[in-house]
Amino acid sequence: MTESTTPTPRSVLVTGSSRGIGAAITADFVAAGHKVAGLSTSGGAPEGALGIACDITDPAAVEAAFAQAEAAHGPIEVLVANAGITKDTLVLRMSEDDFDQVIRVNLSGAFRCAKRAAKSMIRARFGRIIFIGSVVGLYGSAGQVNYSASKAGLVGMARSLTRELGGRGVTANVVAPGFIETDMTAVLGDAISDKYRSQIPAGRFGVVAEVSAAVSYLASDQAGYVSGIVLPVDGGLGMGY
Ligand code: NDP
Numbered sequence: 197m198t199e200s201t202t203p204t205p206r207s208v209l210v211t212g213s214s215r216g217i218g219a220a221i222t223a224d225f226v227a228a229g230h231k232v233a234g235l236s237t238s239g240g241a242p243e244g245a246l247g248i249a250c251d252i253t254d255p256a257a258v259e260a261a262f263a264q265a266e267a268a269h270g271p272i273e274v275l276v277a278n279a280g281i282t283k284d285t286l287v288l289r290m291s292e293d294d295f296d297q298v299i300r301v302n303l304s305g306a307f308r309c310a311k312r313a314a315k316s317m318i319r320a321r322f323g324r325i326i327f328i329g330s331v332v333g334l335y336g337s338a339g340q341v342n343y344s345a346s347k348a349g350l351v352g353m354a355r356s357l358t359r360e361l362g363g364r365g366v367t368a369n370v371v372a373p374g375f376i377e378t379d380m381t382a383v384l385g386d387a388i389s390d391k392y393r394s395q396i397p398a399g400r401f402g403v404v405a406e407v408s409a410a411v412s413y414l415a416s417d418q419a420g421y422v423s424g425i426v427l428p429v430d431g432g433l434g435m436g437y
Contacts, residue, residue, distance in 0.1 A: 207230075209232075210241075210245075211235045211236070211278050213278075214239070215378065215379055216379055218236070218276070219404070220408045222242050224408045233246045233247075235252065237250070248264055271319070273317065275323075277350075279306075281297070283342060298343055299346050303350065314361060318366065323366035326411050327353065327354055329351060329371065330347040332344040335433070354426075358423040371410045372426050374402060374428070374429065375396065381401065397432030401431075410429045414427065
């Protein structure tokens, strides 16, 4: 590796680090030599990361978790807002609670973490905020009015943060995965999985490492002029949306 591509070790915070995409992102940052804190309700995180139990819907818990991460690793320089949930059902059956819970975790939780991280990023005149959205944020999805609204909201959030903080060396982007093999998609069942697979130009679901690679790029020093984008990792499913 040449000197110009050696990554600067950063203080990184990943939400939803215990499983799936967040665990892969956390492990890859650790392997690249960064100092990584991982938040999840269970407190789990891959080896080498500081696992912190935190429900991101609780403002006091988020503040305490950031304080713990910063005491160990210094001010957060890279935030990956990945924690997310689904509560799928058709719109006429979707309760207020089904809607609110998904928004509270996926959108308000991401906002809370981004706001907290932005403070020190502005001071440092460096920051990388990466939201994990979804192909359905822009494509739409029957049975996911709550979830797709939350993921579309992240696009507006990243673009508004870009306009507010772009002059301070802070970037904000969305990585939009398609169908990725994790606990979230394991519940779909063979018939539904096959139907979705037939619509994906790549002809397969993605793997967590493919999402993590996109996140690593957006977090890198080399991506300092890339902000406000939606980077799909979806095998071509969402092309044009
Ligand atoms: P998983 O269900 O495998 O993992 C979800 C993670 O989020 C877990 O670590 C969980 O922690 C954490 N989490 C959930 N609620 C909270 C909360 N209130 N506070 C803190 N942490 C929380 O999901 P995936 O890895 O599949 O998905 C990760 C992200 O990628 C999500 O935002 C999802 O919407 C998005 N995505 C996933 C796709 C896929 O096909 N898998 C496709 C497109 C987007 P705990 O272990 O404690 O429950």
